[in-house]
Amino acid sequence: MVLSRSPARRRQPDNSSETQPDVPGLASRKAAAKLLAAVVDAKTPLDGMVDAEHGHPQYAALSVPDRALVRAILLSALRFRGTIAQLIAARLRDALPPKARALEHILHAGASQILFLDVPDSAAVDLAVTHAKSDPRTARFGGLVNGLLRSLSREKETALPPALDRAEDAPHWFRSGLEAAYGGEKARTILQAHRVEAPVDFTMRADPALWAERLDGTVLPNGSVRVARLPAPVPDLPGFTEGAWWVQDAAASLPARLLGDVAGLRVADLCAAPGGKTAQLALAGAKVTAFDISRSRLKRLRHNLDRLGLEAETVEADILRHEPAELFDAILLDAPCSSTGTVRRHPDVPWTKGPEDVAKLAALQRRLAERAVQFVKPGGRVVFSNCSLMPEEGEDLWAAFLREVPGIEPEPFRADEIEGIAPFVTQAGTLRTTPADWFSSDPSVSGLDGFFAARFRIVK
Numbered sequence: 103m104v105l106s107r108s109p110a111r112r113r114q115p116d117n118s119s120e121t122q123p124d125v126p127g128l129a130s131r132k133a134a135a136k137l138l139a140a141v142v143d144a145k146t147p148l149d150g151m152v153d154a155e156h157g158h159p160q161y162a163a164l165s166v167p168d169r170a171l172v173r174a175i176l177l178s179a180l181r182f183r184g185t186i187a188q189l190i191a192a193r194l195r196d197a198l199p200p201k202a203r204a205l206e207h208i209l210h211a212g213a214s215q216i217l218f219l220d221v222p223d224s225a226a227v228d229l230a231v232t233h234a235k236s237d238p239r240t241a242r243f244g245g246l247v248n249g250l251l252r253s254l255s256r257e258k259e260t261a262l263p264p265a266l267d268r269a270e271d272a273p274h275w276f277r278s279g280l281e282a283a284y285g286g287e288k289a290r291t292i293l294q295a296h297r298v299e300a301p302v303d304f305t306m307r308a309d310p311a312l313w314a315e316r317l318d319g320t321v322l323p324n325g326s327v328r329v330a331r332l333p334a335p336v337p338d339l340p341g342f343t344e345g346a347w348w349v350q351d352a353a354a355s356l357p358a359r360l361l362g363d364v365a366g367l368r369v370a371d372l373c374a375a376p377g378g379k380t381a382q383l384a385l386a387g388a389k390v391t392a393f394d395i396s397r398s399r400l401k402r403l404r405h406n407l408d409r410l411g412l413e414a415e416t417v418e419a420d421i422l423r424h425e426p427a428e429l430f431d432a433i434l435l436d437a438p439c440s441s442t443g444t445v446r447r448h449p450d451v452p453w454t455k456g457p458e459d460v461a462k463l464a465a466l467q468r469r470l471a472e473r474a475v476q477f478v479k480p481g482g483r484v485v486f487s488n489c490s491l492m493p494e495e496g497e498d499l500w501a502a503f504l505r506e507v508p509g510i511e512p513e514p515f516r517a518d519e520i521e522g523i524a525p526f527v528t529q530a531g532t533l534r535t536t537p538a539d540w541f542s543s544d545p546s547v548s549g550l551d552g553f554f555a556a557r558f559r560i561v562k
C-alpha cells in the first residue's frame with residue numbers, strides 16, 4: 103500500500119488532546135515522540151531525560167507503568183531506527199518533507215509499538231492518529247498516519263523479516279567507523295548485537311556460584327554472574343540490601359583487575375563515579391581515593407559504597423587541575439568517552455554522538471592520561487580504560503601516547519592474567535572487547551560491552 107499526503111485542510115487543527123488530557127495512553131505516546139525528537143534532532147542523551155528524579159517534565163508527569171512503556175517505545179524505535187524508516191518509506195508515495203519532523207516521530211513511535219512491543223496494534227494506531235490530530239504541525243496528516251500504520255500492522259508478518267535483513271539500523275558514521283576498525287564481518291556481528299538488549303552482569307563480593315543460583319544466572323569465565331532478564335527491579339533482587347553484589351558488565355570488571363594485586367596499595371581511581379571499579383579496588387584491599395569532577399555522581403558513588411559496606415576516600419576535583427598532595431602507588435583512569443561500547447544498553451548513543459564527539463573525547467582522554475602520569479610514584483602502574491569501540495579513543499590514542507609521552511613504558515597484558523580474557527588481549531598487549539565477543543547461539547546472554555584498556559609503568 104502506497105500513501106500520499108492528504109492536501110492541507112482549511113479548518114483549524116483539532117487540538118482535541120489538549121482539551122482531552124485524559125485520553126488514556128495519549129500522554130505516554132506524546133512523551134515518546136517528544137523524547138525521540140530530542141534524541142534524534144537535538145542530540146540529547148536519553149538517560150538524563152528518563153531519569154526518575156530529574157527527567158524530562160513530560161516523562162516525569164507519567165505513572166510508573168507509562169514511563170516503562172515510553173522507555174520501551176524509545177529503545178525499540180532507536181534500536182531498529184533504520185528498519186522502521188525503511189518500512190515507513192515503502193508505504194509513502196513521496197518522501198516526508200525534511201520539515202515534517204513531528205510527523206516522522208509520531209510514525210516511528212507508532213511503528214515501534216506495532217512491530218516490536220506487546221501493545222495492541224489498534225491502540226498504537228488510534229493513539230498515533232489522535233496525537234497527530236492534536237498537534238497543529240501534524241493535524242492534517244491524521245489520515246496518512248492512520249493508513250500507514252494500519253498497513254504496517256496488516257503486513258508486518260511478511261514485511262518485517264526482509265526489512266530486518268536489509269536495513270542498517272545505525273547511522274553511517276557509526277557503521278563506517280566499525281567497519282574500518284573491525285572489518286565488515288565483525289562490524290556486522292556488532293551491529294546485530296546492538297539490536298538485542300544486553301544481559302545484566304553482576305560483580306559479586308564473594309561466592310559467584312551461590313549467587314548465580316539465587317539470581318537464576320550463570321557464572322562467566324571471569325567470575326561475573328550473568329542474568330538474561332531481571333525478574334524484578336534491581337533493588338528488589340536478593341542480595342541488594344545486604345550489598346552482596348553490584349551491577350557491572352563483565353567487560354567493565356576487567357580494567358580494575360588488570361592493576362594486579364592492589365592489597366595495601368594507595369590507589370587513585372581518577373574518574374571514579376558511579377564507582378563500580380572503586381568498589382572492586384576497595385574489595386581487593388586497596389586504600390582507594392576516588393576522584394570525580396561531578397558532585398552528584400560522587401554522591402551516587404558514596405551511596406553505592408555504603409550499600410556495599412566498602413570504603414574509599416572521595417575527592418571532588420577536576421584531575422586536569424588538581425595537584426595530589428602525595429603520589430599514589432597505582433592509578434586507574436577509566437576515562438569519559440563516547441560510550442559507543444554500551445549501545446546495547448544505550449541505543450541513543452550512535453544518534454546523539456558523531457565523529458566530532460569522538461575526536462573531542464579522544465583529545466580529552468589524552469590530556470587525562472598525561473595527568474595520570476603526574477599522580478603516580480616512579481615504578482607505579484597505570485591502567486587506562488574506556489567503554490568506546492572507536493580506535494581513536496583506544497588503539498590509536500595508545501600508540502600515540504607511547505610514542506609521545508616520556509617517562510613511561512608499556513606493561514602488556516598477559517593472556518592468562520584473568521581467566522577468560524585470552525581472546526581479548528591484542529598483539530600490542532592491550533585489551534579489546536566488543537558486543538560480538540562471548541557470542542553464543544542465544545543472543546540474550548551473549549556479548550560484552552566494548553572496552554579498551556592498556557597498562558603502563560612510570561620509569562622516571
Ligand SMILES: C[S@@+](CC[C@H](N)C(=O)[O-])C[C@H]1O[C@@H](n2cnc3c(N)ncnc32)[C@H](O)[C@@H]1O
Nearest residue numbers: 373374375376377378379394395396420421436
Ligand atoms: C566512564 S565514567 C567512570 C565510570 C567509573 N569508573 C565506574 O566504573 O563506575 C567517567 C567519569 O569521569 C568523570 N570525569 C570527567 N572529566 C573529569 C575530570 N576532568 N576530572 C575528574 N573526573 C572527570 C565523569 O564525571 C564520570 O563520572
